Amino acid sequence: MRRFLVTIFCCMSLFACGQANAEPVRSLAKVTKLTNKQIVSLAAQGFDIAKRGVNFAEIVLDQAQIKDFVMKGHPVKVIIEDLDVYIKKAKASQTKNVAYFTYVTMEKQFKAWVEEYPEICVLESIGKSCEDRDIWALKISDNPKKNEPEPAALLMGAHHSREWPSVEVPMATAKKLLTEYAQNEEVKKLVDNREIWIVPMVNPDGVTYSMEKSKYWRKNRRNNGNGSYGVDPNRNYSYEWGNVGASSSPSSDTYHGTGPFSEPETLAIKKFAEREKFQASISFHTYSELILYPFGYGYNIPNPDSKIFVKMAGDMARFNKYTPQNSAELYPAMGDCDDFLYGDLKMLSFTFELCSTFIPPASQISEFNELNVPAALYLIDKAGTYGLVTPSGSDELINSLGFDGSIRAIVDNVDLFAGEGNIPMRNEVLKQLEKISQRAALLVCEDLRKGNSESWQRIKNTAQATLALSFIRNRVLFESAHEKNLYREDLVEEIKNS
Numbered sequence: 001m002r003r004f005l006v007t008i009f010c011c012m013s014l015f016a017c018g019q020a021n022a023e024p025v026r027s028l029a030k031v032t033k034l035t036n037k038q039i040v041s042l043a044a045q046g047f048d049i050a051k052r053g054v055n056f057a058e059i060v061l062d063q064a065q066i067k068d069f070v071m072k073g074h075p076v077k078v079i080i081e082d083l084d085v086y087i088k089k090a091k092a093s094q095t096k097n098v099a100y101f102t103y104v105t106m107e108k109q110f111k112a113w114v115e116e117y118p119e120i121c122v123l124e125s126i127g128k129s130c131e132d133r134d135i136w137a138l139k140i141s142d143n144p145k146k147n148e149p150e151p152a153a154l155l156m157g158a159h160h161s162r163e164w165p166s167v168e169v170p171m172a173t174a175k176k177l178l179t180e181y182a183q184n185e186e187v188k189k190l191v192d193n194r195e196i197w198i199v200p201m202v203n204p205d206g207v208t209y210s211m212e213k214s215k216y217w218r219k220n221r222r223n224n225g226n227g228s229y230g231v232d233p234n235r236n237y238s239y240e241w242g243n244v245g246a247s248s249s250p251s252s253d254t255y256h257g258t259g260p261f262s263e264p265e266t267l268a269i270k271k272f273a274e275r276e277k278f279q280a281s282i283s284f285h286t287y288s289e290l291i292l293y294p295f296g297y298g299y300n301i302p303n304p305d306s307k308i309f310v311k312m313a314g315d316m317a318r319f320n321k322y323t324p325q326n327s328a329e330l331y332p333a334m335g336d337c338d339d340f341l342y343g344d345l346k347m348l349s350f351t352f353e354l355c356s357t358f359i360p361p362a363s364q365i366s367e368f369n370e371l372n373v374p375a376a377l378y379l380i381d382k383a384g385t386y387g388l389v390t391p392s393g394s395d396e397l398i399n400s401l402g403f404d405g406s407i408r409a410i411v412d413n414v415d416l417f418a419g420e421g422n423i424p425m426r427n428e429v430l431k432q433l434e435k436i437s438q439r440a441a442l443l444v445c446e447d448l449r450k451g452n453s454e455s456w457q458r459i460k461n462t463a464q465a466t467l468a469l470s471f472i473r474n475r476v477l478f479e480s481a482h483e484k485n486l487y488r489e490d491l492v493e494e495i496k497n498s
Ligand SMILES: [Zn+2]
Pocket: 159, 160, 163, 285, 286
């Protein structure tokens, strides 16, 4: 018996030694009996926290870390035993007809679309990854080769390699816009009046690595030296880049890199976003079924546009039934994409944590797409209403609005800000609303001078447009007093009495 036990012990030690040389098996585990302070501290130490609740967190852990939590009195329930096996299963769930986009199939799809819809899309490489892959961006708009002064929206996927669904939703949104342009009036309106950019794979090396090697992987594929690979792209942006919720250790899953924008992937997004001057964006991730908005680098950071963020997140949540919340409520993390895009570039930037697991079986792709594409279309639309009263809403954009666009911007913002008690925010919004109202008034007066009173009839019956109405009234009365026959007599009379 004793000899038997000794033999077993030897085998186990050998087995353990064999394992020590390989990469440790990593699991996804639910750790309970954690306080908020402990969860935040775990994030600060560089733990890869996928989801959290009031007193638990779902964390990527190796076996030693799991033991450590148990010893410290935190019960652990393993959700996914071996994350590499999980990735293999996700791969095996695909069929010929139902599969996640790879870098190669995404590229192929893009080229096919550009061929089929050349009048409404163009493809551009906005930079190269660490391993020299193109970071592709598809622009969808009327006159796509021209840079038109139209409100602009950006959809991004796959900052994180293992989050394959994050590629699907931007691709499905692109498909909807392109294939329905000819017959769907709502889609046509969006494409004609917005500049829409789709970057489904910000981190193509990481996605390819996770797919081809069946590897659970989060970061990019930067060679850090000493056998360590990868920088977390969503900790590598410059706005409040640092150590909260991010790690300075190269082997950590949340390694923030050697400095802000040390990675070609994040640098490409920075230059691209600065060039295009977007009004709104979504960066897709998995998982947790959340809609997050800035700031995320710390608790209770004032956000001057919080009223718009809360409104838009709440509206988008109606489509996918996700939970809208401030990003730091998950846990504070420095150097993420949204904080940079909003903090520095004033874009209305959101993060969606899709699904309830990293990679659902491929059979569920159409299901999560159907939940989320409408939310993406909403964001693209509102880039041209709420987006115009933020600092990213330039005079050039406002002065290029059509009548319909100006009325919609007025209605959305007056509805949202009516009765607003926050005076500084209100002044900023009022300033922009005044410009939009002047634009609407100008367009109505131009129509009236041509003897066309359709836009006048519409604005007259829009309860939110009182400011634009007063501009029209002043203008028409002033101009008609100086120049006869500029406006029809009966209309002048009607406007005078309005
Ligand atoms: Zn992620």
